[in-house]
Amino acid sequence: DAKTTQPPSMDCAEGRAANLPCNHSTISGNEYVYWYRQIHSQGPQYIIHGLKNNETNEMASLIITEDRKSSTLILPHATLRDTAVYYCIVRSDSGYALNFGKGTSLLVTP
Amino acid sequence: ETGVTQSPTHLIKTRGQQVTLRCSSQSGHNTVSWYQQALGQGPQFIFQYYREEENGRGNFPPRFSGLQFPNYSSELNVNALELDDSALYLCASSLGGRTEETQYFGPGTRLLVL
Numbered sequence: 001d002a003k004t005t006q007p008p009s010m011d012c013a014e015g016r017a018a019n020l021p022c023n024h025s026t027i028s029g030n031e032y033v034y035w036y037r038q039i040h041s042q043g044p045q046y047i048i049h050g051l052k053n054n055e056t057n058e059m060a061s062l063i064i065t066e067d068r069k070s071s072t073l074i075l076p077h078a079t080l081r082d083t084a085v086y087y088c089i090v091r092s093d094s095g096y097a098l099n100f101g102k103g104t105s106l107l108v109t110p
Numbered sequence: 111e112t113g114v115t116q117s118p119t120h121l122i123k124t125r126g127q128q129v130t131l132r133c134s135s136q137s138g139h140n141t142v143s144w145y146q147q148a149l150g151q152g153p154q155f156i157f158q159y160y161r162e163e164e165n166g167r168g169n170f171p172p173r174f175s176g177l178q179f180p181n182y183s184s185e186l187n188v189n190a191l192e193l194d195d196s197a198l199y200l201c202a203s204s205l206g207g208r209t210e211e212t213q214y215f216g217p218g219t220r221l222l223v224l
Contacts, residue, residue, distance in 0.1 A: 034212075043112075043200050043215035044153065087152060096143065096166040098202075098213060100152030 004088045006104045012082075014110050018075040022088030025069045031092045033064060035073045037084040038103070044087065047073065078108045112136060114203050114216035122222045123191050131186045131219045135203030141165070142184040143213055144176060145200040153200055159184055160206075196223045 005023040012018040024033065034049040048055055048062045050071075055062045061074040075082055087103040113136035123129050135142050141160045145153035155168035159178035173189040182203075188195055198220050202213035 036215075041198070041218075041220075043114075043202075043217045045112075046212050046214060049212065096158045096160075097155035097168060098143075098145075098153070099155070100145075102152055 003099075004090055004101055006086075006088050006101065008102065009105045009107070011107050011109060012075075012078045014080060014108055015077055018078040018082065018106060018108070020073040020075075020086050020088075020104050020106065021070065022073070023070045024088070024090045027068050027090050028092070031090050031095075033062065033071050034089040034091055034098065035060070035062065036087045036089065036098075036100075037082075038087070039081075039084045044100075045084075047086075078106075080108050080110065082106065083108045112203075112214040112216065114201065114214055116199075116201055116216040116219050118219060119217070120220045120222075122224065124224050125191055125193060127191050127223075128187065128189045129191060129221060131188075131199050131201075131221070132183065133186070133201035133203075133216060134183045135201075136214055139203035139205050139214075140182050141204045141206060141211075142178055142182065143202045143204070144184070144186050145202065146170070146195075147198040147200060147218070148194075149197070156186070191223045193223050196221060 035047040036044040038044045064071045085103040115134045143158040144156040147153040157167040158165045162178045178184045198218045200218045202215045204211045204213045
């Protein structure tokens with residue numbers, strides 16, 4: 001599975017959009033981009049995933065560049081409860097393991 | 111809430127002992143994956159069980175073993191505990207084997223080895 005690069009930490013003001021970037025320059029055609037988040041000491045929570053097209057659900061939007069070498073997770077109106085570590089994971093359709101990196105620690109401030 | 115449950119929530123063991131952790135998968139899911147998360151690190155894949163058979167394994171020694179039962183619940187067993195085994199142990203359930211599917215995590219079991 002392709003490796004990902006994320007900034008170690010980011011801040012966002014409450015009510016603003018949080019845009020979390022992820023680079024995955026070695027991604028191949030059958031690999032999906034997954035996003036999970038982990039609030040302190042809890043199990044990781046699935047957010048969203050995509051292959052080529054942009055995706056949106058009730059939690060977030062996922063924007064994947066046309067060359068698929070990077071993506072951005074967007075939390076449209078961040079709240080204090082969105083403070084967590086966000087993991088970007090690239091996974092093949094035959095890959096059984098999720099390879100978590102260090103993720104991005106997002107702090108949402110009042 | 112994902113519907114994935116784990117027991118116990120916390121556990122304290124001493125070095126050399128053995129431990130069994132349990133996971134109940136989400137209704138309808140036939141695959142369970144186990145992960146170890148050391149403090150300050152991301153989760154690391156231990157192994158996956160699909161329809162009662164080990165489907166893949168990460169870089170963990172044989173003293174980490176598992177089982178999956180006909181109802182798709184699963185156990186993680188760790189023998190000869192070492193201090194470095196202290197971690198949050200996570201299980202995740204999903205539908206399918208090695209095809210693309212989403213894994214849903216339980217709350218984890220925190221193991222402390224003294």
